[in-house]
Every structure is written in structure tokens, then in C-alpha cells.
Amino acid sequence: MSNEIKSSKIAYDALTTAGMSRRDALKVMGLTGGAAMMMGAPTRAEAGPSSDKKAKIVIVGGGAGGIMAAARLRKAASNAEITLIAPNETHLYQPGQVFMAAGLYKQSDIQHSNADLVPDGVNWVKDEVTSFDPDNNKVTTAKNGDVSYDYLVVATGLAYNYEGIEGMSPDLVGKNGISSVYLNNPVDGTAKGGVATWEWFKEMRSAAESASPEKPIKVICTQPDTPIKCGGAPQKILYLSDDNLRGNGPEGGADVSKNAQFSFCKKGTKLFGLPGYNKTLVEEVTPMYGNITDKWNHVLRKIDAEKKIATFEHTYQTKGEYDKDLEEYDMINHTEMVEMEYDFIHVVPPMKPVDAVASSPLGWQKGTAKGWLECDQYTLQHRRYENVFGIGDILGIPKGKTGGSARHHGPVLTENLIAVMNGKKPEAKFDGYTVCPLKTQYGEIMLAEFDFDGVAPSFPFLDPTKPRWIWWAFDLYMLKPMYWHLMMKGLM
Ligand SMILES: Cc1cc2nc3c(=O)[nH]c(=O)nc-3n(C[C@H](O)[C@H](O)[C@H](O)COP(=O)(O)OP(=O)(O)OC[C@H]3O[C@@H](n4cnc5c(N)ncnc54)[C@H](O)[C@@H]3O)c2cc1C
Known part of the structure; x- marks a missing residue:
């Protein structure tokens, strides 16, 4: 059976199993020309160069990127000894944490045994890398000593920095009106953020039922000023929690959204970096709710969980003197700290590269990307160590901290690593593909796709x-089985 037919069958099964009628499922399949099209153009599956050279390849990290790299390299490098260093017994389908928050998935729906995903013929070391020594082609692990390599793939993902907000810690998620959909533990395979945020949705609803338009509950949703994975998730929680108040969530109910006031606090003055997507969010989605205020250039710096007060760094500019020569006003920058009371707050943590990479020679040594893996944005090859490549969120490149991007990194990284093994130049190029299935309400998604050049719809x-x-139907019913059965197998 060809890969496309296999993927279409999985997608069809997923849709019908999930309760969609056969007719509707076929309509969806017909529109897309096969499920393999989802999330950007299909990537090369088994085509591409291969090598029969003997070499040691080490992959660090067993999440989305690490497993995809292992699956593709196993097929392309037939005589290589491939070692995966990854501590996690359980693999989390992290995009599903948003559907958990919305009350549509359970934690067990997004968990999978990592043993089932590690490809046959790959040596799995269940351990964590504590340091990288690229000058001597080796990594040091917590329990298994040093592991040497000829080629290294760094796939560690990123780390959350809840403590970067004064007074905040992961322990507060699920307490005192605080939630955070992102919270998960990739080592023990739990997704506390998804569980806690659905409870948060329900508590918010019952508080709104007892409130009034004159005395509304106050809800704050935040977005930090660091790079984050799935840049749309802060807004997904904003819209879905508000829509749950309108009675559109899985438990229904009356529309009590007038009894709540939402503030969305973020750096910058746009909801989305690209004008078309931004226009929809500003002119259609936000007004549709009628109770959301965007607080531009407000970044959460401190939280008092007991008193329920959040403190934001607010930056703004005012006009100074008029410069006759330049024919414009000087602009003066201001910073003030602003306290806001809340009943419910959704905290998106600042995010950073994992320490083992940031503290190694592999990270960018200076600049705004300091600590993130210093790779070429097109070839994904390290800029200073030609036998090192990266995949996924750890990459210090302009775009692409999404699973959809990692899916596009996979074939580029494989082709280029094989080229280097064969003594050739890496020529495959990542185009910057990034996907954000922005849930604007229950039942609707704006599928924002873009690359280095701008909007890039599939x-x-x-x-x-x-x-x-x-x-919405694709994301809810199809992407998860496609992730397990196709992406993790290097088949799309
Ligand atoms: C709430 C949420 C919603 C999302 N929504 C979407 C979406 O709608 N669409 C989309 O495309 N993407 C989405 N994403 C993003 C997507 O999940 C990530 O971009 C993707 O998982 C990145 O893959 P990765 O391999 O780089 O990192 P991960 O999948 O996080 O895996 C990294 C792995 O490396 C391991 N590791 C870390 N340090 C070490 C070390 N020192 N040694 C060994 N192993 C280590 C970790 O244990 C982990 O298992 C979402 C993520 C979240 C949290």
C-alpha cells in the first residue's frame, strides 16, 4: 500500500471513529486530496540520498523532532550505528494539550509509549545528556558516562522558565485561579497544564454564572516576550475559555460571557505578525467576543498568588521635541510597572533553550539568540561544527517552533547529514514552514501557515x-493519528 493511501485510510478511520458520518469524512478527504497533505506540503518520505558508510550517529532528545530524525536516518543510513539518548518512557502529543484544556481530550489521549516509537535498529539509551563536547565529538550523560559520535543531532526541545516571573512556579498551576496549558513533564509524560486548564475553564464558568455585567469576573491571559513554542497557544486559550462562557464548550450552558472581562497582555501591538491573519483576529474574532481588551506591550513580571495581583512591565512611547531637520518628533521611551487584579489568570511561561545546550559551545555565543542551537536557518547544519545538526524547538533560527516545522526539518536534516557523510555539501533547504492552527472558537480554526517569505497556505x-x-475537524480528529502513525515513522 502506498504511503498516501495508508495515510488517507488512517485519516478516514480517525474521522469515522470519532463520530463523523462516512459522507462528511469522505468530503473532508476529497477536499484535501489525502490526509498526507495536512500541515504543509507533504515532505519527502523515503526518497532522497542514502549512505552505506559506517558511522556513529547520536540523537539527543526523544520528542517530536528526535523520533522523526531517528526514523528517517534509520532508513537513509543503512550501516550507521544510531543511538538515541532520551529519558522519556512516555511520548506526549503536545499540541493535544490545548484540546485537553478545552475538555475534548483526556491526558491518556495524548500519551504514547516511547518504546513503540523508537525505530527498530536504533539503540535507545534512557538517559539525559548533561553536557556537550563538540570539540571532542562526545556528550556526557547523567548515568551512562560519555557517548562519542561521528555525527550529532540535537533535538532537546526547549525549557520553560516559570521562575522567570517573580512569585511564579509550576506548583501554582491549578491553584488560586492560575493556570498554564503549556505545563508538561516530558520525562514522566504528564501534561498537568492540560488537566489544570480544563478545571480552570469550568471554575471560570461557575464564577461567571454568579457574577453580573456590572460586577464581572476579571480574567487575564498572558504571552511572554521570549520565543515560545506554538505562538498561537496563548490566544487559543483566550478564545476557547471565553467561548466556553458563551455556552459553546462540551458542557454547554447559558451565555454568561457578559459577566466576564478578559485582558490579553503581550509584547508588541499585534495579535499576529502577518497582516492577513492579524486583520481577522483584530477585526472579526476579538469584536465577536466583545469582552476582550488587548493590553499591548504588557509583559508579566510578577505574580502575587495569594492577593491575586499580577504586575506587568508596560513600555510605551511619547512624543518629544520636534526635529526640524528630520521633520519628525523625537520619540521618548517609557517603562512603568502596572498592577492588575484578577480572578483567573492564564500564564504562559518565558521559554529558553535547555541548559545543557545553552551552556555548551553549541549555542549561539551572543546576541538575541544566545544559548539556542547555532544552526544555519536553511541547512540546519551547525554553523561552527559541520558534523552537528539540529531539529525542532531548540534551533536558534528565525521561525518554526512548532511540530509542523519539525516535520519539515526532518527531511532537510536527513538529506544534509547524509550528504556530509558522503563527503558532499549540504544543499537541502528548510523554507521556514510554521503552522499555527489558531482556535478562534469551539468548532473553528484559522489555519495560519507561513514560511520565511510570508503566508504559505497548503x-x-x-x-x-x-x-x-x-x-477544526482535521486538528481534532486527524492530526493525532497522523502524528503517531506517519510523522513519528518518518512517512510524512
Ligand atoms: C500547549 C502546546 C500546544 C502546541 N500546539 C501545536 C500545534 O497546534 N501545532 C504544532 O505544530 N505544534 C504545536 N506545539 C509545539 C510542538 O509540540 C513542538 O514544537 C514540538 O514538540 C517540538 O519538538 P521537539 O522535538 O523540538 O521538542 P519536544 O517534542 O518537546 O521534545 C524534546 C525532548 O528532548 C528531551 N530532552 C530535553 N533535554 C534533554 C537532554 N539534556 N538530554 C536528553 N533528552 C533531553 C525532552 O525530554 C523531550 O522529550 C504545541 C506545544 C504545546 C506545549
């Missing part, structure tokens, strides 16, 4: 800036 015949039910 289905250009459908206006990509329009939220649609079909993308």
Missing part, C-alpha cells in the same frame, strides 16, 4: 485567513 484555493470548521 490549500491556496481556500482563503487562509478565514476560520473554518474543516480545520
